[in-house]
Amino acid sequence: MSNITQAEAIEKALSNRVRPKKASALSACLTFSGRMLLRIKYVPEQLFDITMFPIIHLLMFTYLFGGAIAGSTATYLQFVLPGILVMTVVMITMYTGIELNNDIKKGIFDRFRTLPIWNPSVLVGALMVDLVRYLIASTIMLVLGYILGFRAEAGFGGILLGLAILLLFAFSVSWIWTTLSMIMRSEKSLMAASMMILFPVTFVSNVFVAPETMPRWLEAFVGVNPVSFLVRAVRGFMEGTPDYQAVLWVSIISLGLIIIFAPLTMYLYKRK
Amino acid sequence: MEELNQEQWAIDAKGLVKVFGKNRAVDGVDLKVKKGTIYGVLGPNGAGKTTTIRMLTTLLKPDGGSAEVLGYNIIDDANQVRQRISLTGQFASLDEDLSGMENMVMIGRLFGFSRREAKKRGEELLTAFDLFDAAKRQVKNYSGGMRRRLDIAASIIVSPDLLFLDEPTTGLDPRSRNQVWDIIRLLVKAGTTVLLTTQYLDEADELADRIAVIDHGKVIAEGTSGELKASIGSGKLHVRVYDPEVRAHAAQVLEQTIQTKVLLGTDPLVLTAQVSDTKLVSKALLAFEDANINISDFSLGQPSLDEVFLTLTGKPADDQTKEEAAG
Numbered sequence: 081m082s083n084i085t086q087a088e089a090i091e092k093a094l095s096n097r098v099r100p101k102k103a104s105a106l107s108a109c110l111t112f113s114g115r116m117l118l119r120i121k122y123v124p125e126q127l128f129d130i131t132m133f134p135i136i137h138l139l140m141f142t143y144l145f146g147g148a149i150a151g152s153t154a155t156y157l158q159f160v161l162p163g164i165l166v167m168t169v170v171m172i173t174m175y176t177g178i179e180l181n182n183d184i185k186k187g188i189f190d191r192f193r194t195l196p197i198w199n200p201s202v203l204v205g206a207l208m209v210d211l212v213r214y215l216i217a218s219t220i221m222l223v224l225g226y227i228l229g230f231r232a233e234a235g236f237g238g239i240l241l242g243l244a245i246l247l248l249f250a251f252s253v254s255w256i257w258t259t260l261s262m263i264m265r266s267e268k269s270l271m272a273a274s275m276m277i278l279f280p281v282t283f284v285s286n287v288f289v290a291p292e293t294m295p296r297w298l299e300a301f302v303g304v305n306p307v308s309f310l311v312r313a314v315r316g317f318m319e320g321t322p323d324y325q326a327v328l329w330v331s332i333i334s335l336g337l338i339i340i341f342a343p344l345t346m347y348l349y350k351r352k
Numbered sequence: 353m354e355e356l357n358q359e360q361w362a363i364d365a366k367g368l369v370k371v372f373g374k375n376r377a378v379d380g381v382d383l384k385v386k387k388g389t390i391y392g393v394l395g396p397n398g399a400g401k402t403t404t405i406r407m408l409t410t411l412l413k414p415d416g417g418s419a420e421v422l423g424y425n426i427i428d429d430a431n432q433v434r435q436r437i438s439l440t441g442q443f444a445s446l447d448e449d450l451s452g453m454e455n456m457v458m459i460g461r462l463f464g465f466s467r468r469e470a471k472k473r474g475e476e477l478l479t480a481f482d483l484f485d486a487a488k489r490q491v492k493n494y495s496g497g498m499r500r501r502l503d504i505a506a507s508i509i510v511s512p513d514l515l516f517l518d519e520p521t522t523g524l525d526p527r528s529r530n531q532v533w534d535i536i537r538l539l540v541k542a543g544t545t546v547l548l549t550t551q552y553l554d555e556a557d558e559l560a561d562r563i564a565v566i567d568h569g570k571v572i573a574e575g576t577s578g579e580l581k582a583s584i585g586s587g588k589l590h591v592r593v594y595d596p597e598v599r600a601h602a603a604q605v606l607e608q609t610i611q612t613k614v615l616l617g618t619d620p621l622v623l624t625a626q627v628s629d630t631k632l633v634s635k636a637l638l639a640f641e642d643a644n645i646n647i648s649d650f651s652l653g654q655p656s657l658d659e660v661f662l663t664l665t666g667k668p669a670d671d672q673t674k675e676e677a678a679g
Contacts, residue, residue, distance in 0.1 A: 111458055
């Protein structure tokens with residue numbers, strides 16, 4: 081292409097001064113979701129956590145503890161699957177923060193911040209794709225569970241209700257990690273901080289054993305642990321004995337997390 | 353200049369201040385940029401150029417002072433400002449993992465275009481910027497020059513009224529640099545106001561209608577490139593003699609002709625002098641001939657940024673990167 085025609089092409093491109101209507105919040109969210117999906121297309125390895133975690137967790141805990149805790153792995157699987165499902169998805173939420181912590185250092189965020197868009201759409205769009213990731217992880221675990229002999233007594237409907245409350249909680253918890261990812265300067269420190277929170281709240285819960293078997297002080301902690309409420313809610317839905325008290329608590333906690341951490345994340349994002 | 357009414361200013365900043373810890377990165381910067389012009393902000397690393405741009409583009413809140421961009425206050429009307437400006441940052445404001453076209457469509461969508469319109473606009477701009485063949489390649493595999501062009505293309509998906517270019521040619525080879533310069537000239541011809549920062553005097557000289565020289569967060573000189581050059585002398589005269597024995601004599605002859613102080617270089621054959629009047633330089637050549645002094649090199653260089661700084665601040669333009677890193 082000669083210089084003259086290039087100059088003409090540039091002039092022509094510049095003479096087009098169309099100013100479209102501002103992108104709607106939903107459209108901006110979807111564009112950011114599309115960006116995350118494209119990144120998965122180029123780096124499919126980032127699906128490793130959501131495919132391998134569910135498989136390893138389910139096999140490991142079922143066959144490691146099953147005989148000792150419940151007498152047989154088949155009985156234990158029936159009890160433990162909803163719990164491990166919760167634990168796995170809640171743990172995967174951590175990667176939301178790590179991805180963002182990495183991403184936000186890139187130059188493209190300067191451009192995003194100078195665009196006339198609904199500011200939270202950058203994060204909401206990414207979290208929408210994360211919901212899909214959580215859903216894939218859950219599906220993988222449930223399919224493997226069914227192969228190993230797990231049966232949800234409430235059937236497909238119960239599973240869907242269980243997944244709905246699980247995803248609500250996972251979405252809300254993600255805002256804690258987005259907040260931390262704005263504060264922490266390195267991926268390593270963020271990982272350490274997330275682990276420090278996640279390990280106790282997922283293990284010291286009713287995921288693996290019934291709380292009645294624990295010392296009273298520990299039972300008290302497990303009783304108020306939000307993860308325990310979530311496990312009760314998911315188990316209830318899947319077993320066909322919905323625990324509405326737990327569902328209510330999980331909903332309240334989820335809303336509370338969003339109300340506190342979503343604005344906090346945005347405040348930090350704007351100042352960063 | 354002062355009698356221009358408000359609507360003719362693209363940028364009107366007064367006393368901008370930004371403090372990072374103890375470092376006053378920007379320490380009272382005034383800028384007035386006329387619409388339809390190219391304005392150059394010249395200074396070394398860490399002088400406060402990027403911080404100033406980040407405040408004007410609403411990325412950073414100033415700790416003091418105020419600024420109107422295209423008539424809108426950068427704090428109170430940040431959204432109005434954002435709708436009219438575009439920023440091409442010092443480090444590519446692109447998603448390196450996505451392809452050139454995917455970047456264009458994404459940014460076009462965020463500006464409010466439909467997917468189809470964004471794609472059409474992307475094709476138009478990529479073609480104009482000679483990037484169409486690379487449209488499907490990931491940006492991380494682009495050369496520096498291609499990245500810069502894509503970055504600018506992305507900035508004008510919706511033609512901005514005011515475009516900020518933060519060191520648009522730093523690290524580019526001469527050919528890519530010329531391409532970027534041509535693009536900037538065309539942008540202004542099409543009616544966009546451009547504010548660019550640079551470390552290179554020749555770039556500011558080549559492009560900018562007016563230049564602000566900035567150091568340690570302060571504007572230390574402002575004017576057209578002609579005005580600035582006149583204030584710092586036209587350049588450095590470099591003379592090399594054949595025989596070190598005659599250097600002292602040569603210095604004497606030169607000093608008499610050009611009427612400024614002549615410095616002896618560390619190389620025993622070299623003489624240098626800061627020249628303000630180029631006419632006297634040609635006389636010096638004759639004076640050497642008359643004095644029978646043989647010289648092997650006689651050249652007049654453009655004043656370098658270092659010399660500008662030396663003259664304006666009385667000290668060399670030391671690299672202030674460390675301070676920036678601290679901020």
